[in-house]
Amino acid sequence: MKEIVVISGKGGTGKTTIAASFAALAENAVMADCDVDASDLHLILRPVIKTGNRFFCGHEAEIRKNDCISCGACLANCRFEAVKMNGDVAGEAEFSIDASACDGCGACVYLCPVKAIDFHSRYCGEWFVSDTRFGPMVHAVLAPGAENSGKLVNLVRMNAKKTAEETGGNIIITDGPPGIGCPVISSVTGADAVLAVAEPTLSGLHDLRRIMELARHFGIRTLVCVNRSDMNTGISEEIEKLSAESGAVFAGRIPYDDEINRAHDGGISIIEHGKGESVGRIREVWNETRRNI
Amino acid sequence: MSTGTGSKTAGKIFTVAVASGKGGTGKTTVAISMALCAETDVQLLDCDVEEPNAHILLKPSIQGNEHVSMPVPFLDEAKCTGCGKCSGICAFNAIVFLKKPLFLPDLCHSCGLCMKVCPGKAIMEKPRHIGILEIGAKGDVGFVSGCLDIGIASSPALIRAVRKQSKNAGLEIIDCPPGTACSFVTSVKDSDFVLLVTEPTRFGLHDMTLAIKVIKQLKLPFGVLVNKSISDDDCIGKYCSSEKIPLLMRIPDDRSIAEAYSRGVDLMEVKPELKDGFLKMIDAVRAIAEEDGGK
Amino acid sequence: MKIALSTSGHCLGSPVESRFGRASRFIIYDLEKEIFEVLDNKVNMNAPQGAGVQAAANVLIAEVKVVITGHCGPKAFNLLKNAGVSVYLAEGISVSEAIKLYQSNSLKKQESADVDGHWQ
Structure with missing residues (x-):
């Protein structure tokens, strides 16, 4: 069983678009949404919840x-x-x-x-095992304002693995959190590969460097793709060069595509939507990813 | 004002926290544009201490640095009786006890409880460096940014330090971290208004509703700005009118804006015609906050 | 000499658990007497943070000289190292197999912290 985690450093680069597409393209997969802070994958995969569990972490004081x-x-x-x-x-x-x-x-x-002060366990969210049209999915929601998403991420990944073992799944596709902090580390440690989705902006390049450094630190095979690559072809080229120099696999460029929002508005992935320039390119990124894990 | 702290109401400071549940919606772009447009005394505080990006677009000149530290415990071995009480009460597992306590500053939240419960008064505190504040300006716009040291997990402490740099007058704009976790809460807390920057997609709408849940819990007045807007009749517009949330401004989806951003050029330089819109929005925000405060 | 193995089960046939601090329990095995005891780690398994260091403290109190686990984070690793305890890596095998491999010098010794808890 293999595990690929889609990450981004910067938020809003199209991580979930790619993860949802991979879910549609893969066979025999289990999906995990580790972006527990602001999870979106369920909007496309529309999971039907089978089991739900409350998640408690840490304490909070209350005066009687x-x-x-x-x-x-x-x-x-x-x-x-x-x-x-x-x-x-x-x-x-x-x-x-x-x-x-x-x-x-x-x-x-x-x-x-x-x-006179009680010290309750703090309710921090919920996690679920669900069914989707592409296979099982494990996902979670962090309670508003709650902390310690790293631990919830761990729970999601552990249960995705368990589900894959039980259902004979051969690949886990994980939608990771943005940033480079604790929840990201919890999402990637021990995975077979990460795919970093970068956008061709100065901030995007800055954040990609940090996320690649993190993947290297943990010795995880890294793939890179550029989303909305035609927004700035100069920086897109720089990203391709950067991934070659740092030993990552460059998995492809995905052009800006209006159809992606249309697909998502309809609650389906761009792959199922079937229209738009990005469809073929995302397929290529998936094939490249599959070859490398 | 119901939401301001005492010291703030004394001065005439007005704090707008610019936030967004989702990353990549243009939060920093909006925060900077507001600062550049405002004609009163204005200060921009970058509270996204894990990924501070405001300086890339604003390009301020930095006039000074300030080191930020938090207190962590250390042991006076001669006084320690080896009772182990400190380790037992630490909620963060930050004290390992093997005959004597060993303090792990990486895990410490600086609550001070171990020091207070130590029967032999053997625990004292010393400062630990957690990050640097950069203080500067771009023209009339004051700028403060916090940068967390590598390997430090306590963003809220540094965010609090950034917010303490607040001047006691004029307009204060806070560039908040993404998400809805505690660093977001620390950044928006006690502000006079929260401006949520979102984009008209399914993801944008969903993540905005998550942020709204937290803001409602904090009882702060808020409104919405739609970035990359294509139509007035989008999912955000519909949501706002059904929930009676003020939709304060729309920035059109314009490729030239995205391209300028990719090169690190700020919005006001590409689209100076938006200035009027920003000024009107700032006025509207003040009016809503005052009305809310009057309740 | 005693050694500690992280495990999800209760006996020598149970698998070695890949995580150290958040392992369900530890088997403390005495190489000379060939007996073992089970050390519950539930408290640390559910801790919001600092699971690794507290688990390390517990195996140190049990006076082990060797730890066998899948991954050991830097804080726990340094604590064990400073106390003269060596960490060996094993995964996907049973506790008894791991003990055999250790005795035949076939396990890889961890030289530095391989998984960092809060790397930024």
Whole structure:
């Protein structure tokens, strides 16, 4: 079983477009959406959820109003500006925790003289195993404003692997998160290859360099493709050169194509849509990717 | 104003956080254009500390740097009794206990709890470098940007440092990180208005609704700007009118804008005719925020 | 001498688990006495962060000299190394096979941290 992760460094380069196309082109695949922060793959693959699981991570503090003696120790001990004081004088004011600012350190909980603060597990999202017209899919949503997407990404990947083992899938196609931070690292470690989708802009080039460095650091085979390549052919060439120089496989250029949005508006991949200049090129990128893993 | 902090309401600062659930929608382009168009005192804060890109388009001259650190614990071995309490209470697994505690600054969130619970007062704190602030200007536009040190996982601490550079007057524009996680929350928190930059695609709409969920939880007034707009009757327009969300501006889908961006040229240089639109939007944003504050 | 192996199961026939800090449990195997005990790692498996270092601390308390696992992150690796514990890599085989391979010097020793936890 092989695992290919589609990543991008910069957001908005067309990662999900490519991942959805790969899902349509592959045979016997399992799909994983690791962009748990802002997942979009489900808009195209339209999964039917079979099982859903809640995801808890870390803690959050909550003051029990009835037990609080309004001493203000929590306010003094919180370094995250998460304790709100409603009123002017300790002893009378009402104290509460702003969950969106609470870091879950537990300082207020341990240091409360009357132990009036609870420390709940923090609800951080949900993950699902689903069916799609292209095969099984594992995906997740992070609760609004929740942190620790790296751990949720791990859960998605583990369950995608498990699903592939159970269903005899031979390839896992993963839509990765943007950036180069913790969730990206969680998405790529141990994968067979990454495909970096770059856009030909100065920022795109800057971010591609960083993401390629990351892939090299982890010793993962790297492929690169340029999306909307005709927007700036000079930078597109530079990207092709950069991937050759750094030992990556250049998998192709995909031209700007209005049809992609039309396909997505209809809830289908550009491959199924079948119209547009990009269709053939994405096919070529897929074939090149398949040859290299 | 319901959303401003005390110190801010005292001055006449007005803070607009420019955000977008999805990456690549033109958030930075919009933030910079607003800063360049505004005729009041204006300052741009780049809070996208993992991928700070605003300087590429704004090209400010940097006048100074400021180092940002956060406190991390260290041990006075002579006083340590080896009780292990510090390791037991650390919510971040940042203290390994093998006869004596070993502090792992990479994992530390600087909450200070270990220091406070240590019965022998054997734990003290020292600063740890997490990043650099670059402070400068482009013409009348003040500029502050934070750049996180390699390998540091605590963006919110640096974002808070960028936001502390806020002047207490004029217009303040925050270029927020993408996504909806805690670095986004730290960036938009306590602003007077959140401007969501989106594009009229299925993905753009979906990611915008995720950001709106968080902004509603934070009880901040917000509005939408559609970038790469093709038709007034798109999915974003329909969503905004059904949800009664103010749609404040549309920037047309224009290849020359995308090409200029690819070369690092800012929008105001290619499309100076949009200036009027930006100024009207800033006025509209102020009006909405004031009305919201009056509630 | 005792060695620790990360595993998803409970016995010597169970597979070696590829992750160290977030392994389900560890088998602590005594090479001389040929007996083992099972060390539960559930707390670290679900930790928001720092699973590796706390798992390392636990195997150090169990006084092992060798760790066998699939991947060991830099923080845990450095902690083990500083305490004089060697890390060997094994994956896709059972605990008992890994022990045999270790005894015949056929496992690859990890010289540096191969998977970085928070690389940017």
